[in-house]
Amino acid sequence: MAAKRISIKDVARHAKVSITTVSRVINKLPTVNPRNIKKVEEAVAALKYRPNISAQRLASGDNNMIGLVMPGYPGIFHSFFAIEIIRGVGHACESLKLDMVFHITDGRNPLTANYLGGIIFADIIENRKQVQDAMDENVPCLVINNVVQDMDVNYIAINNVKGGRLSAEYLVNLGHRRIATITGNLRTQAGFDRFDGFMKRMDEMKVEVPKEYVFRGDYSRRSARQAAEFFFSMDEGRRPTAIFAQSDDMALEVIAVAYEMGIRIPEDVSVMGFDDNPQAIYGPIALTTVRQPVFEMAEKSVRLLHDMINGRREGRIKIELEPELVVRDSCIPCKA
Amino acid sequence: MAAKRISIKDVARHAKVSITTVSRVINKLPTVNPRNIKKVEEAVAALKYRPNISAQRLASGDNNMIGLVMPGYPGIFHSFFAIEIIRGVGHACESLKLDMVFHITDGRNPLTANYLGGIIFADIIENRKQVQDAMDENVPCLVINNVVQDMDVNYIAINNVKGGRLSAEYLVNLGHRRIATITGNLRTQAGFDRFDGFMKRMDEMKVEVPKEYVFRGDYSRRSARQAAEFFFSMDEGRRPTAIFAQSDDMALEVIAVAYEMGIRIPEDVSVMGFDDNPQAIYGPIALTTVRQPVFEMAEKSVRLLHDMINGRREGRIKIELEPELVVRDSCIPCKA
DNA sequence: ATGAAAGCGCTAACAG
């Protein structure tokens, strides 16, 4: 196939210097005569030479590829979360000149990733073993979006418990007492924590949340629709005056269902989301929500990993980022 | 950092065979004595040996990494298209045991990708030069979602003109004569072709499309909302009886706006989308749309590229996949 | 400032 590739030798010959000098120019080492630099650069241009990265890596031992491993459960790719992670990691890699190797995993396959300089695990569901393996192989690792207690691993996560609390607090302070919620996927840590924080804070504030006000969703619009239809078909006296949907996407669906059923948002029911998905700014009313800095988390994870790979960082990284209330128009004080 | 890595030599020593034999076992070459296979496998397990992929590549010359290059224009990551591409390519790579290196590009940086076995360009906007470069460097390339006429390059695309035609035809055959459309981003080929096919077929069928019925959107929900508000505020006699939104996402927004404004879909206005986004099956009414097989296209592209890399395929690949009408509930015969 | 030479870890003839 590929016509004979041009190697460093060809460049050296063309520039009439040794391959060592060529190597120095490529790696921008300071100890090269300007004249030679110029000659080499010309040769590189003329021959369209590109160093063979495998050889560079083999010889130098270092490695600027990082892996992004994501669980492949259904729906994840349509979630705001996944997209933001990919964007964030991709962006940071681009600016740090790292290569990003993307892996979708179901946790079964062993993930032969030893040729990677480091690995970012975006959430870990069924693939904890892969994390352990990578650590055993001495590959720098970082888990994103998961507070990991039972493994000695680096992580950077978002304080979802806090997020849930923020939401409960805000709604109660607006005077609401009949507050329903639609959970995300409770098998994910983020989903569980959001819910947990919400319930705990409600309890602290002495507002009861009856069972029928808790709908177990899974982040899909479909589940949100079911939930909304269920809540809105309750009779006036029982119907919640506020709904906390634990993702913006679900909140948007709740609003859509409301319009279909002739229920006004926020006059009849306040709706609150979670994510700060830009989609939720347009639409009939701007959504009040809890912002979680996913993109920033993703970017930061790359920077941290990069430091680890280069030995610029020792010890465990355990970071929790704070979510933040974003007040817009979809929640108003309770009139009841 | 990384503790001394275990090399093939260590394994050979441990198993008391030559490194060649170890190599043979690793590569599953048939000519090895079962006893030795066993010994080597045990040594590999005991030492947790993992071959160094850079060395393998350097020595063998082949390469199972493929690049996925995507233009990074705003919004692309929230589009159904991008997600499906990533999913499709990721999935195919997983099953073919290829590694996927993901690149977001703005077309500026030269994309040093010569260490890749092949590259998939997902749509090309401002980065045609990168394609040319890759070809110059003899790297197998495949462009997705773009019919490329002016460059001798492989592509696999979707016949969007046909898709636009399908939609025009269906709506006209339902008796509609006042048909409006919201275009996607016309700077993308897919967006332009969709629009072009629609207009041509309308013309062929002798149905005029006045300027005010054409809204130049950009695939964003926001643009769809603007368009819908514009169309729906026309007075009865001029208001379109059908709207062709050139993405499902936009169609969904049109429907949302309709509900907010008290316009019934499809009784008052028929709405048609484009994509076959599964999101559009739920919601108030199942959306009639044009299906474009993006996931399949992405998967197929990996398979084709894989064949090219292995020399199992010669000559240019120029494939156009056919879109297909998906009739659901959002379009009904015109009553006017 | 420059070059010669010794590997990096692995594969692939080539002998045996």
Added chain:
DNA sequence: CTGTTAGCGCTTTCAT
């Protein structure tokens, strides 16, 4: 069936 040996293309001492 197995081992010896010569590279793959590059980086990195170590002299010069």
